[in-house]
Amino acid sequence: MSIRTAEDRVLSTLNPDGTRRWMRPTLAAGHYWSRRRLVGWLLIVLFVTLPRMTVGGKQAVLFDLARRELTLFGATLYATDTLLLLLFLIGVFLGVFLLTALYGRVWCGWACPQTVYLEFVFRPLERLIEGKVKQQQALDRQTVPWRRLLKWTVFAAVSVVLANVFLAYFVPVDTVLQWVTRPPTEHPHGFAVVAVVAALMMLDFGWFREQMCVVACPYARLQSVLIDKQSLIIAYDAGRGEPRGKLHKVSDLSIGAAAAKGDCVDCDACVRTCPTGLDIRDGFQLECIACAQCADACNAVMAKVHKPAGLIGYTSQAKLERKGAGRLAVSKLRARTILYPVAICLVAGLLALAIARRGTAEVTLVRAIGAPYAVQATGDVHNMARLRIDNHSDADRQYHIALVDGGGIKLVLPRNPLPVAHGATATENLFLVTPAGAVRGKREVQVQVRDGATYDELHKFTLLGPN
Numbered sequence: 001m002s003i004r005t006a007e008d009r010v011l012s013t014l015n016p017d018g019t020r021r022w023m024r025p026t027l028a029a030g031h032y033w034s035r036r037r038l039v040g041w042l043l044i045v046l047f048v049t050l051p052r053m054t055v056g057g058k059q060a061v062l063f064d065l066a067r068r069e070l071t072l073f074g075a076t077l078y079a080t081d082t083l084l085l086l087l088f089l090i091g092v093f094l095g096v097f098l099l100t101a102l103y104g105r106v107w108c109g110w111a112c113p114q115t116v117y118l119e120f121v122f123r124p125l126e127r128l129i130e131g132k133v134k135q136q137q138a139l140d141r142q143t144v145p146w147r148r149l150l151k152w153t154v155f156a157a158v159s160v161v162l163a164n165v166f167l168a169y170f171v172p173v174d175t176v177l178q179w180v181t182r183p184p185t186e187h188p189h190g191f192a193v194v195a196v197v198a199a200l201m202m203l204d205f206g207w208f209r210e211q212m213c214v215v216a217c218p219y220a221r222l223q224s225v226l227i228d229k230q231s232l233i234i235a236y237d238a239g240r241g242e243p244r245g246k247l248h249k250v251s252d253l254s255i256g257a258a259a260a261k262g263d264c265v266d267c268d269a270c271v272r273t274c275p276t277g278l279d280i281r282d283g284f285q286l287e288c289i290a291c292a293q294c295a296d297a298c299n300a301v302m303a304k305v306h307k308p309a310g311l312i313g314y315t316s317q318a319k320l321e322r323k324g325a326g327r328l329a330v331s332k333l334r335a336r337t338i339l340y341p342v343a344i345c346l347v348a349g350l351l352a353l354a355i356a357r358r359g360t361a362e363v364t365l366v367r368a369i370g371a372p373y374a375v376q377a378t379g380d381v382h383n384m385a386r387l388r389i390d391n392h393s394d395a396d397r398q399y400h401i402a403l404v405d406g407g408g409i410k411l412v413l414p415r416n417p418l419p420v421a422h423g424a425t426a427t428e429n430l431f432l433v434t435p436a437g438a439v440r441g442k443r444e445v446q447v448q449v450r451d452g453a454t455y456d457e458l459h460k461f462t463l464l465g466p467n
């Protein structure tokens, strides 16, 4: 079967025949890298300690999947808090839009756990065990590459630790600690979850790597609509760098020779260091995660050839275009960077108001679907209603349901009190039985719902009967 080759480059991480182009970036340990490493390690400490922190007696951050609860710094949202969850998600999206409009993909290169763990945990371990790029390539040719086997063993151990840290955001930290400290036979399901997550992490950080940023992450796909010409990007200053040309001898550094060429000496150091396999000199590309490794590599080269740093660096498309006109200052104030914060403040205000006004329960009492009422052989009239209780409190509750001043009207329901676990919803059909002639046309009654502690409210219901 013949293999068709692409006419143009499809992806920086694909060979023309569609096979994967393996990335083995060389490390450019410059100014940006040392700052990224500092930020990265601070974030690792935060990622690891955050699940252990408590606010108001609750885990600081917990997306409890089993209970369908989201706890953030003391506030808990339940699956039934549809409006609150919607406002929260809108706020998060607006925050991401604003960050991207201002700083482009800087989150990806500096703060995303994918990059942070890969660049500051897994790749340093890889370099420590397998050596530099050439030594790593030599291992490919060995029949039994012991160093590679050692690397995968270490990766597996680190992945198990990280899997437990990761799971502590989705399962209460005490449960995770039990999984870690008790024999697997006592919690086979928990053990299976940790094993699967650890295996996925090892696969991601050991094998999938930059593919996550290049093809899998939806955030990268949104870049083209979220950034504009003023957003911060990593770019190559073609006006200064071109025409590029290799340096062949020391005399190429003389003033006359330098004047004949641009500053780029076509050394490819920026390409060899790029974790996503880009040549930033081809212009802004969506696969760029703004990690600035190419800038660090190029700055080191510029220092060697006695040229100023900054041939590659953080800038904006507008700034690059205007440089010739001498207008370097670029305003951060533009329509989207004003509207997004306004919208964020609005959503945050609504969210705070909604949380403040949220009671410990939400009760709805409506007529059941079907005939409005039924007249029994005895002449009694049955009205059927549907009661729904969302328990928003922090404890499981028993809700007592009673009719207020019902006269001869009887309230019948299968369970009274009605138990509802915290964060859960319960629905129950209830019957209001009125003696013959007690309701002519319409009559309003009041149903009291109380939990004996935090909730006690009256709910109106209209009884219907024959005229």
Ligand code: SF4
Binding pocket: 234, 273, 274, 275, 276, 277, 278, 279, 280, 287, 288, 289, 290, 291, 292, 293, 294, 295
């Ligand atoms: S082009 Fe530069 S900033 Fe972009 S991913 Fe590659 S090395 Fe990082």
Ligand code: SF4
Binding pocket: 236, 241, 244, 263, 264, 265, 266, 267, 268, 269, 270, 271, 281, 297, 298, 299, 301, 311, 312
């Ligand atoms: S590192 Fe700098 S000088 Fe070398 S190829 Fe890249 S842009 Fe040109």
